Amino acid sequence: MAEIIRDDAQALKKATELAAEFRTGASRRDRERLLPREELEKLSASGLLAVTVPAAHGGADVRALTLARVFRVLASADASLAQIPQSHFAYVNVIRRQGTAAQQDFFYGELLAGKRFGNAQSEAGTRHVQDLRTRLEPQPDGSYVLTGVKNYATGALFADWIPVLALGAEDKPYVAFVEAGAPGVTVIDDWDGMGQRTTASGTVRLDGVRVAADRVFAHHLTFEGPQLHGAHAQLLHAAIDAGIAAGALAEAAEFVRTKSRPWFESGFETAAEDPLLVQRFGELDLRVRASDALLDTAARAVDTARATLTDETAADASLAVAAAKAYAADAAVEVAGALFEVAGTRSALDSLNLHRHWRDARTHTLHDPVRWKIQHLGRHALQGTRPPRHGLL
Known part of the structure; x- marks a missing residue:
């Protein structure tokens, strides 16, 4: 337990x-x-x-x-x-x-009781991320049969339950919870991303999987009114990016304090005293602090909307999360890359594996494009247009 x-x-x-x-x-x-x-x-x-x-x-x-x-x-x-x-x-x-x-x-x-949910949502080879081919077919006894192939299924390999996004009645999205070991469920550890190497975000195959009626949720209803599904999910992505940036900065500082040599022209005994390095660390620290501040602001907006959910509070939350995610994504990539700039040649040794921070940042920030978050922020700022209701904002 x-x-x-x-x-x-x-x-x-x-x-x-x-x-x-x-x-x-x-x-x-x-x-x-x-x-x-x-x-x-x-x-x-x-x-x-x-x-x-x-x-x-x-x-x-x-x-x-x-x-x-x-x-x-x-x-x-x-x-x-x-x-x-x-x-x-x-x-x-x-x-x-x-x-x-x-x-x-x-x-x-x-x-x-400590059970874990995985994910079987995205599909490869379709027109776009919301173009689904996985089907949830009703059966005469009230149950369903689930058939399809899912990719980038982070968490599925470690899950007790795998929520599967599929099309059901009237081609609307439903979520079916299937047990990880159910007949017809195959989870394949074929993830080979350059970053986030141990997420095991591989493939899930669903071959005629039987699903009881009480394991199915009408997910499409979520988006028929004000909702926080997308904002809540994206908030956690923003938090991961902010965490990557913070972790990279902390490791860079430790490396410079304990392993870096000063540049001979600086005149200082240690690299940590070099005013040019101090300046750059200050700039990177600002990026991390701003990421954290925007993350907290976005989270508070989500909490406010949870307490009083309206079109206005939901839109405010989505926009605040979009801002946090856009900023933290850029900060994670910048800070993780700047680690090498401030730490010097030795930091590039493969054996030290300091590049894992940049690989994780670059991989995770590809989850969904920042440019569209900025589009929604711009439309709201210029025209007062509320963001759309979908699970990626």
Whole structure:
């Protein structure tokens, strides 16, 4: 059984403790592509994966602000490990928004017991990211049959339950929760990305998988009114980027303090005293601080909208999250790249694996294009246009 986390402060304390533990092996796991099964078991046992379960069902129901900070601190230690449960929390929100009382009772119980949700959402070879081919076909007995192939299925290899996004009645999107070991479910560890190497974001094949009616959620209803599904999911992506930037800056500073030699023209005994390096670290620190500030602002906007959900508060939350994600994505890539600029030639040694921060940043920030977030910000600033309702904003 998992520990039960009771409040926001306990969640943050537990995340900080785990991050310190996970940081020590992060480089080796990345270098040797050692999947973090033991670390994920500890994450499950800690109770952190159930912190958004409503209080009425025995959970802490933490604020979005707290959850974002949890992801930020975990990502500063190991960006791959932090990425794995991102979809987990997105699908907890599906249960919260569209689940019946019986569905909520069952799945909240699973979460409190430490069970993990994966993800089978994206598909390769389609016209665009929301062009789905996976089908959920109704059967005479009220159950369904699920058939399709999913790619980039982060978390599926480690999951107890795999939420599958599929087209159902009237070609509308539904989410079907299938057990990881169910007949017809095959999870393939074929992820070979240059970064986030240990997320195991591979392929899920679904060959005539039977799904009970009470495991299916009408996801399309989420987007028929004001919603926070996209803002909440994107907030966690922004937190991962902010964490990567913070982790890269901390490692750069440690390297310069302990391993770098001063440039001979500086006249100083240590590299850390070089005013040009001090200047650059100050600039990078500003980037990290701004990422954190925008992340907190966005999380508070999500919390405000959760308390009073209207078209206006939902739009405010989506725009605040878009700003945080756009800024943090750029900051993560810049700071992780600047690590080499400030640390010097030795930092490029492959054996040190300092490039994992840049590889993680560059890979994760490709998740969805920043340029479209900026488009929505610009349209709102110039024309007052609210952002569209979809799961990527």
